[in-house]
Amino acid sequence: KWSDFERSTIQDIFAKIDKNVVGPAALTRCLTVYPWTQRYFGGFGNLYNADAIAANPKVAAHGKVVLNSLENGVKNLDDLKNFYKDLSVLHSEKLQVDPDNFKLLTDCITVVVAGQLGKAFTPEVHAAFSKFLAVVVASLRKQYY
Numbered sequence: 001k002w003s004d005f006e007r008s009t010i011q012d013i014f015a016k017i018d019k020n021v022v023g024p025a026a027l028t029r030c031l032t033v034y035p036w037t038q039r040y041f042g043g044f045g046n047l048y049n050a051d052a053i054a055a056n057p058k059v060a061a062h063g064k065v066v067l068n069s070l071e072n073g074v075k076n077l078d079d080l081k082n083f084y085k086d087l088s089v090l091h092s093e094k095l096q097v098d099p100d101n102f103k104l105l106t107d108c109i110t111v112v113v114a115g116q117l118g119k120a121f122t123p124e125v126h127a128a129f130s131k132f133l134a135v136v137v138a139s140l141r142k143q144y145y
């Protein structure tokens with residue numbers, strides 16, 4: 001279900017971006033723009049305002065964890081449902097994250113990646129990246145039903 005263009009483009013994006021910047025920036029953006037997502041991160045300490053969120057080392061660390069997980073997903077493009085099975089169980093049963101939030105976070109990731117890639121983030125690249133994130137989100141949602 002992936003074209004050669006989509007495969008190479010998705011791999012290319014992860015080769016080009018700085019994951020250690022994108023992850024923290026995207027999670028910061030999500031927690032700031034959609035403040036109700038903060039409720040799951042009660043153990044992360046001060047999330048009082050945008051500056052506090054951006055400066056919070058636990059937010060930064062967790063943003064890197066999320067991006068690493070996505071990069072590993074890229075290595076399992078043909079089996080994303082299986083690859084994200086355990087994380088789907090974790091987010092639904094243990095963390096009880098409202099699955100609508102997955103889309104909010106991936107939208108924030110898209111915004112930050114677009115900022116890093118600049119002109120290289122063409123409509124075709126955007127489409128391939130959106131499809132990848134949509135399949136990841138569908139995989140994460142799977143255990144909810």
Ligand code: HEM
Binds near residue numbers: 065070097105136
């Ligand atoms: C934990 C990935 C979206 C809340 C994790 C972990 C990973 C991960 C890899 C660590 C699991 C472990 O330690 O075994 C992802 C991916 C997402 C996503 C790939 C979507 C692209 C979300 C969203 C929320 C959320 C939208 C809430 C709004 C959490 C929480 C933890 C967690 C609260 C536990 C953090 C901790 O206590 O350290 N996630 N996640 N996740 N995730 Fe997600």
